Amino acid sequence: MKSLYDIPAPAKLNLFLHITGRRSDGYHLMQSVFMLIDWCDTLHFESRADGQISREDLAVALPPDDLIVRAARALKAASATPLGVHIAIEKRIPAQAGMGGGSSDAASTLLALNRLWKLGLTLDELIKIGMGLGADVPFFLGGHNAWVEGIGEKLTPVTVPTGQFLVLKPEQGLETQLIFSDPSLKRDSETATIRAFVADAFGFGRNDLQSVAQRLCPGVSQALEWLAVRGLKGRMTGSGSAVFAPVSQNFEPGQAPGALQARLCNSLAVHPLAGWAGSKSLSVDGV
DSSP, X not given: OOOEEEEEEEEEEEEEEEEEEEOTTSOEEEEEEEEXXXXXXXXXXXXXXXXXXXXXXXXXXXOTTOHHHHHHHHHHHHHTOOOEEEEEEEOOSOSSSSSOHHHHHHHHHHHHHHHHTTXXXXXXXXXXXXXXXXXXXXHHHHOBOEEEEETTTEEEEOXXXXXXXXXXXXXXXXXXXXXXXXXXXXXXXXXXXXXXXXXXXXXXXXXXXXXXXXXXXXXXXXXXXHHHHXXXXXXXXXXXXXXXXXXXXXXXXXXXXXXXXXXXXXXXSBOTTTTOTTOOOOOOOBO
């Protein structure tokens, strides 16, 4: 009998994002807080005895060699397992939004296949594989909201208050490299502290990438202006183009204009798959 899993891959929001410098190799130094939210993709895993890795898109069409497939191949190569998998994905997190959808899919793939293939790899072993896939993958593997530093590799678990957020995604996406290569990007923000963030978690700091993104993508400004009319202080997440604002639990957003995609999301204290690494048990068949 084939083993099956149906699992979530949650998005994240950057509650703030400061660029504090630039290394000699061109990589930017940053500080941020990554917070998990309940806007999720759903991945379906079915074991294959023939060793093949296949993928089926149930919603949005993805590139043939996306992070999901690359994560499965990387884990198969690292573990030398003879098993394969068929992965079907219901893609809901928008691309080029700054919400980490691709990295989250990769992390959930590593966690699910570690169990499905009964590999028993530890979290540290999975993180080493994840680092080769993308800078945000270790965060989603870690399972907790985090204070992020360096080039994204230094993660410190941090407690974030529970909250509800209105997230808006313009039709146009943004390529991260375009923003980081822009000469007008602010790269000298002062070093922040966790203590200062905790004192005002949803109001602390800013997103240093936002002004560049607004120039490259008019939809970012449109979304921020729509939030401001409703008395909400919006902010872009990551390198955009999605923006968000904290709202009360009884908030009614109304109809978003034009091609803006709007969604009310709740913060998550932990990843739905937290604790999955390092176990050969298949006692949990889904979440």
